[in-house]
Amino acid sequence: MTDITLALPFALPPPELAPDLLRALQAPALAALLARHSTLQHHVFDNNSRVLPHEAWLAHTLGLASAPTEADTGAPLATACMRGCGLGTQAAQSHWFMLQPAHVQISRTHMLLTDLRALQLSEADSRGLYDLARPYFEEAGKTLLHGAPGLWFLRADDWAGLNTASPDATTTQSMTDWLPEGDHARDFRRLQNEVQMLWHEHPINEARQARGLQAINSCWLWGGAAPSSAQGGVAIGDGMPWMDVLASSTQPSARQLIAQPGTVMLAGLISSAQAGDWADWLARMQQLEQEWFTPLLAALKDGSVGGVKLVLSHRHGWTEVTSGKLAQRKFWRKPSLTPLLKQS
Structure with missing residues (x-):
């Protein structure tokens, strides 16, 4: 070629x-x-x-x-991304989503998901926030895996029908209009709220803000995919x-x-x-x-x-x-x- x-x-x-x-x-x-x-x-x-x-x-x-x-058509990328992180065995077993740490700006009229590129999330911060959040997802019967800084994966077979939006599609819009939709949207929203409260004013975020970085105050779910063999x-x-x-x-x-x-x-x-x-x-x-x-x-x-x-x-x-x-x-x-x- x-x-x-x-x-x-x-x-x-x-x-x-x-x-x-x-x-x-x-x-x-x-x-x-x-x-x-x-x-x-x-x-x-x-x-x-x-x-x-x-x-x-x-x-x-x-x-x-x-x-x-x-x-x-969507963008069912999660399991392919998992293989790229060396998580191919897990990706072949079920339906997974990408879950990405995020910063949300909140005003009186709307919420705005900021560009995830600006987070500059280190391995240490990503791992620390992941370790805090994982027990909450496990308690809800959802497996959470750390793939790379700022890139986690959530197993949710029963959420396969969720209609989610990519971070870049959401960033310039009112976030409320782009939250996951479907039968289990409330289940995710409940977990998202728990994580937001868990991370609020946590020392990891206080240290980030002291360095002039945005606090990680939310997480974004998208890219749900079944196992695939695409290369x-x-x-x-x-x-x-x-x-x-x-x-x-x-x-x-x-x-x-x-x-x-x-x-x-x-x-x-x-x-x-x-x-x-x-x-x-x-x-x-x-x-x-x-x-x-x-x-x-x-x-x-x-x-x-x-x-x-x-x-x-x-x-x-x-x-x-x-x-x-x-x-x-x-x-x-x-x-x-x-x-x-x-x-x-």
């Missing part, structure tokens, strides 16, 4: 800001890949699945879910803990991808876009132009790779564009970023 797929969550600018952002972006290699394409298609995403397009795409790419163009085949860079344990390799480079073509997801744009920090988003896109788009375009032109597919997404959809050596010979197509404006 000589084809390359590069997935870039939140590389697709939001429609209302796209004209201004694209005018500021100097990316001739990306412009050539977009304008001189073999195929280009935009997909509108059904947000009822309560995950983001790139999460549904990743689950499908790993063989864990149907294509994200179909309604309510990792995506290299992931700049990801969250659950992405890192799924990755076939970490911190990939364009040179490595050209030498050994495959699929890469680079998640570095997510936090900037979620926070609305468009200056940082532009800076990161310029870095992608230098480190990824330029070498991939050169490899395409000299035949080192057969084709390049870009998967560019935002919250409400994604664009797939493919290009090959012959497509790059379409000199009458002037390199342009305007294909990113056509999102429907």
Whole structure:
């Protein structure tokens, strides 16, 4: 296989800001890949699945879910993440969810789940909070396992029907609308409340706040999955803990991808876009132009790779564009970023 797929969550600018952002972006290699394409298609995403397009795409790419163009595909990633943490034996036995320590901001009108990337949760803090919470889950008949800092797993066979939302889908929304839904939602909420009280003003959190870090005052349940045999085949860079344990390799480079073509997801744009920090988003896109788009375009032109597919997404959809050596010979197509404006 000589084809390359590069997935870039939140590389697709939001429609209302796209004209201004694209005018500021100097990316001739990306412009050539977009304008001189073999195929280009935009997909509108059904947000009822309560995950983001790139999460549904990743689950499908790993063989864990149907294509994200179909309604309510979700992202059943928990058991695959468990295998990445060396917990494959346990993952093969039952239905598991990911349970992630979190910080919730509470105001008079709403609750907001903050970006989990900002927690900077160490192994020691993660283990300490886990040890405190585990007996409460065991008392409720639920097994809790520690996979990695900030990434735990909850066995809950009877909760398989819960409809949960990913942290990134929830972060910019009113949290109340994205809490688990289903027959056992109250059971989880009861445990969540007990954990919140247990961690409130605990010395671990007091020490974190003294270091200028956010207190861990809640936990987030999502990604429920039955046992699966899917294997990792995506290299992931700049990801969250659950992405890192799924990755076939970490911190990939364009040179490595050209030498050994495959699929890469680079998640570095997510936090900037979620926070609305468009200056940082532009800076990161310029870095992608230098480190990824330029070498991939050169490899395409000299035949080192057969084709390049870009998967560019935002919250409400994604664009797939493919290009090959012959497509790059379409000199009458002037390199342009305007294909990113056509999102429907």
